Amino acid sequence: MTERSPVLSVRGLSVRFLLPGGRRIAAVTDAHFDVAPGECLALIGESGCGKSVLASALLGLLPANARTAGHARLGDLDLLTSDERTLARTVRGRRIGLIPQSPAAHLTPVRTIRSQLQETVAQLTGVRGRAALRTAAEQAAARAEFPPDHLDRHPHELSGGLAQRAATALALVGEAPLLLADEPTTGLDRDLVDRTVDELRRHVDADRALLMITHDLAAAERIADRVAVMYAGRIVELTAADTFFGAPGPRHPYSRGLLEALPDRSFTPIPGLPPELGDLPDGCAFAARCDRATDACTALPPFTDSVACHHPVPAPTPEDIRA
Amino acid sequence: MLELHAVTAGYDRRAPVVRDASLTVAPGEAVGLLGPSGCGKSTLARVAALLHRPDSGTVVLDGTPVHRYRHRAPRDRRTAVGVVFQQPRLSADPRLRLTDLIAEPLRATGRRAAAPARVAELAQTVGLTADLLTRRPHEVSDGQLQRACLARALVLRPRWLICDEMTAMLDASTTAALVRVVEDYRTSTGAGLLAVGHDRTLLNRWCDRTVHWDTVTSTATKVLT
Numbered sequence: 001m002t003e004r005s006p007v008l009s010v011r012g013l014s015v016r017f018l019l020p021g022g023r024r025i026a027a028v029t030d031a032h033f034d035v036a037p038g039e040c041l042a043l044i045g046e047s048g049c050g051k052s053v054l055a056s057a058l059l060g061l062l063p064a065n066a067r068t069a070g071h072a073r074l075g076d077l078d079l080l081t082s083d084e085r086t087l088a089r090t091v092r093g094r095r096i097g098l099i100p101q102s103p104a105a106h107l108t109p110v111r112t113i114r115s116q117l118q119e120t121v122a123q124l125t126g127v128r129g130r131a132a133l134r135t136a137a138e139q140a141a142a143r144a145e146f147p148p149d150h151l152d153r154h155p156h157e158l159s160g161g162l163a164q165r166a167a168t169a170l171a172l173v174g175e176a177p178l179l180l181a182d183e184p185t186t187g188l189d190r191d192l193v194d195r196t197v198d199e200l201r202r203h204v205d206a207d208r209a210l211l212m213i214t215h216d217l218a219a220a221e222r223i224a225d226r227v228a229v230m231y232a233g234r235i236v237e238l239t240a241a242d243t244f245f246g247a248p249g250p251r252h253p254y255s256r257g258l259l260e261a262l263p264d265r266s267f268t269p270i271p272g273l274p275p276e277l278g279d280l281p282d283g284c285a286f287a288a289r290c291d292r293a294t295d296a297c298t299a300l301p302p303f304t305d306s307v308a309c310h311h312p313v314p315a316p317t318p319e320d321i322r323a
Numbered sequence: 324m325l326e327l328h329a330v331t332a333g334y335d336r337r338a339p340v341v342r343d344a345s346l347t348v349a350p351g352e353a354v355g356l357l358g359p360s361g362c363g364k365s366t367l368a369r370v371a372a373l374l375h376r377p378d379s380g381t382v383v384l385d386g387t388p389v390h391r392y393r394h395r396a397p398r399d400r401r402t403a404v405g406v407v408f409q410q411p412r413l414s415a416d417p418r419l420r421l422t423d424l425i426a427e428p429l430r431a432t433g434r435r436a437a438a439p440a441r442v443a444e445l446a447q448t449v450g451l452t453a454d455l456l457t458r459r460p461h462e463v464s465d466g467q468l469q470r471a472c473l474a475r476a477l478v479l480r481p482r483w484l485i486c487d488e489m490t491a492m493l494d495a496s497t498t499a500a501l502v503r504v505v506e507d508y509r510t511s512t513g514a515g516l517l518a519v520g521h522d523r524t525l526l527n528r529w530c531d532r533t534v535h536w537d538t539v540t541s542t543a544t545k546v547l548t
Contacts, residue, residue: 024431045494046466046497047466047492047493047494047497048464048465048466048497061349067424076519152386159360159361160360186492188360189359189360189521189522190521190522190523191359192360215493215494215495217495226343228526257496257497258494258495258496261495261496261498261499261526262495262499263498263499263525263527263528263529264524264528267499267502268499268503269496269498269499269500269503269530270496270500272450273450273452273455273467
């Protein structure tokens with residue numbers, strides 16, 4: 001990986017939701033990571049661990065009762081402190097393209113794909129004039145391999161895979177250097193997952209940065225350069241994808257458990273349930289489910305090397321120490 | 324045996340979704356039905372669960388042909404089949420606490436008295452804590468709700484279990500946990516399973532035998548013609 005300045009640099013990002021009655025939900029706590037151009041970082045974890053909240057925080061789409069702390073720098077801009085006007089006019093679509101979770105629900109149901117693409121092209125680029133817009137929209141569709149003969153269809157007339165390509169085409173229009181894909185493969189069958197992921201990879205290889213949020217480990221393995229594992233709102237492991245999925249494997253007991261739960265590995269679940277984000281323990285949040293837990297786990301483990309754990313599985317080689 | 328013979332079913336008689344599908348599940352057997360999205364496998368699963376009347380063909384449950392479906396099916400046949408659907412949110416009454424959700428089939432069949440003990444036992448089996456049982460569906464995650472839906476399917480001790488993409492929405496660990504619950508139930512009761520899905524790796528690992536949608540529909544045509 002070339003050492004270039006990252007597209008997105010997140011430092012100490014935390015998100016709290018304030019609920020009536022003074023309750024606080026710690027959705028994301030102290031997240032640190034970078035995404036470089038031409039790189040895909042996969043953020044994986046169980047549902048409800050705070051992954052999607054992190055994505056919403058980057059786009060400034062959190063509800064009003066959320067409080068954020070830390071920094072998320074996109075070039076010279078701090079996404080967490082920017083006002084709505086800046087985010088709406090210069091960031092969303094232009095500097096960050098969002099590929100949404102369920103494309104069929106994200107597209108406007110009453111308008112054709114062509115009309116939505118043309119509107120997006122007109123909003124985000126300098127193209128003007130009916131004929132020019134039509135050509136630009138067709139080019140945008142072609143980039144995401146959306147078939148031109150389906151452009152005049154409405155979203156409900158598209159299959160899951162085509163709706164996914166339409167959403168990707170829309171996200172690519174603004175030539176954003178950072179793509180954010182939030183569970184892009186949920187509900188698709190395996191062939192379609194592979195196709196979607198390979199298409200996303202092509203965009204990464206065209207020197208874009210991609211932050212992909214997913215609980216589908218097979219999809220992450222196929223696309224990611226690096227993997228960040230999130231548990232109970234914290235990133236507990238951040239490492240290169242080939243060492244994570246191959247040898248020597250992940251170092252955090254939770255990451256190992258997640259991988260071992262796959263049907264092509266030992267297919268054993270991690271015992272217990274994840275803790276409530278409103279009622280996290282003071283120490284390591286995973287200790288209650290961990291077979292390596294000791295007294296040390298009552299204190300919060302610091303993030304050292306590539307992992308936040310008091311007793312990671314030892315197998316560090318100099319190459320994985322790259323956070 | 325749970326037998327489907329030359330079943331044609333759909334939502335419009337002129338354009339059936341499933342044509343001439345045949346499938347057999349023996350007691351104690353786990354059969355995986357594999358097919359791409361939108362091929363009609365969920366419709367066939369609904370027919371097998373007596374939730375959808377086929378346009379033609381026969382369903383034979385434990386040696387007796389089925390003539391009535393949905394609420395018209397006699398109680399002892401209806402309760403012989405447990406079903407878990409893909410989307411727990413759409414298959415759970417949002418007004419019920421998880422305890423009541425799991426106990427609902429017991430109440431509906433007049434076994435209210437057995438509910439507290441049975442719910443406590445099943446909550447333990449599927450891994451739901453007492454705190455979660457008092458919540459309503461919007462207060463729990465998809466994985467937790469699917470655990471409750473599985474407990475609801477098992478509460479009447481069905482002889483047949485139909486799992487329609489039970490784990491498609493779930494992460495790897497919850498998937499493995501729910502599959503283990505189903506397998507433990509099958510080993511202890513000898514129930515038969517029809518697991519419908521599109522994840523080949525998962526079904527091959529889970530089931531005794533995996534059949535592909537194309538073979539389910541084409542063997543039927545071969546037998547008939």
